[in-house]
Amino acid sequence: MQVSRVRFAFMQLSAQLLQQSQLKVTNARKVAIHFFEKEERPVDVEEILFHLRKHKLATDRATVYRMIDTFLDRGIITRLEFGEGKYRYELAGSDHHHLVCENCGRVEDISDCGIEAWEKKIKQKKHFLVKHHSLEFFGICKSCQ
Amino acid sequence: MQVSRVRFAFMQLSAQLLQQSQLKVTNARKVAIHFFEKEERPVDVEEILFHLRKHKLATDRATVYRMIDTFLDRGIITRLEFGEGKYRYELAGSDHHHLVCENCGRVEDISDCGIEAWEKKIKQKKHFLVKHHSLEFFGICKSCQ
DNA sequence: TATTATATGCGACTTATTCGCATTTGTCAA
DNA sequence: TTGACAAATGCGAATAAGTCGCATATAATA
Structure with missing residues (x-):
């Protein structure tokens, strides 16, 4: 009960965020934003993909990359580099x-x-x-x- | 005259640097270090390779990567990221x-x-x-x- | 509910980087 | 000077990250 209410709230938040950014509210996007919210540390593409699949979404890698581009574009997320030869992302916000x-x-x-x-x-x-x-x-x- | 003397001085420096680091003094390494010295901005692998080829060295990409690993290891160079999806390198030194x-x-x-x-x-x-x-x-x- | 712009899935492709293996080449000692 | 050996290199294939074109599916909204 508690859990599902919380998750629902999160999803609401994701949807709001997407609408504010004039983006279509799709499952993959909602789940991805939820994932950004719940992870304490910046995530990489593989982790996003894995999370989406855990949620029974057959999302493609290319879609994740395009999602990220879009989110960066709207200032929803920020790109980071930790010397791993790949990017990580987190919700934009506090400096x-x-x-x-x-x-x-x-x-x-x-x-x-x-x-x-x-x-x-x-x-x-x-x-x-x-x-x-x-x-x-x-x-x-x-x-x- | 002037130029070749300067270049010679650089090469001496490169060789010294390599010897200090207990590395074999090869042409590719000397020319590469010289390149690091003369470039004002951090360079990427492609640029190093291009420079080596300009000097008639048929160096392979893999060799450049291994050279870089070695140099990083000995603290000769430093690795940097500028959000380009690849690394750049410069001579280690000043903070x-x-x-x-x-x-x-x-x-x-x-x-x-x-x-x-x-x-x-x-x-x-x-x-x-x-x-x-x-x-x-x-x-x-x-x-x- | 039909329309339409947008998002997605798929597959092929590019770019950055790594690895194994056979060969070559500095270095150092004799 | 030369021979031995560890280290460096070249080559080719492989992996990993990220991109692109195109046909299809789907949210938004009228």
Whole structure:
């Protein structure tokens, strides 16, 4: 009961998000957004595909890639790189960065990066117009030490 | 004259670097390191290969990849990602980050990132041991604006 | 419920990267 | 200088990530 109500709420949220973005509300998209919401760490294409299939959706890889393009386009998700030779994605939102454990792969968020001061300086000194930035720390997490 | 003397000096440097790293001094490696030195912006595998071929070396792609692995291993070069779906490399050294122009692709260095304070904070607050970090700014460079 | 733009499935393709194996080549000691 | 050996290379095939064209299916809405 509890669970299904929660899931329903999630699905509502996904649908809303899609409608706001003027996208058709399809099952694959709803389930994918739900997946982005529930995962604590950024996910890759393979993980999205696997999750969709768990939900009995026969979604194709190409569809996932196109979905991602669309979501990036509408600013629903953000693309990240952790030096794995592939991209990871997370719901767009708060300005935050990551602590990536090189041992277990766990990804922790850190926020409030205070890098806006930097961007200002860069604009003044280098006349470079900063659109966005990426900041990741790599190392060993607490429990792996 | 001038040019060939300079080039010779570079080659000496490359050879030294290789010997210090206990690597065999081969033509491909010397020319590659020279290339890393002379390029202002981080290079990708294709560019390395192209440069080697310009120097009449029939180097194979696989060799370049293995060379890169070796150089990374010895800390001669550093691997970078600029959201292109592939890696770029530069000589390791100064602690610096990049301004990546999303229009022309030019990459400018910025140094003295003062992020050590951050790392300290992260260690204290999150008990995360930072080994290295990446910081890139994406936007539009002066001449593209 | 019919229309239509959009999303999807499928299959082939490109690009980045890796691997095994046979051959070549620096290095170093004799 | 030369011979031995580990290390480096070339080649070809394989994998993994991501893209594309086209025919079909399906949400949105009138």
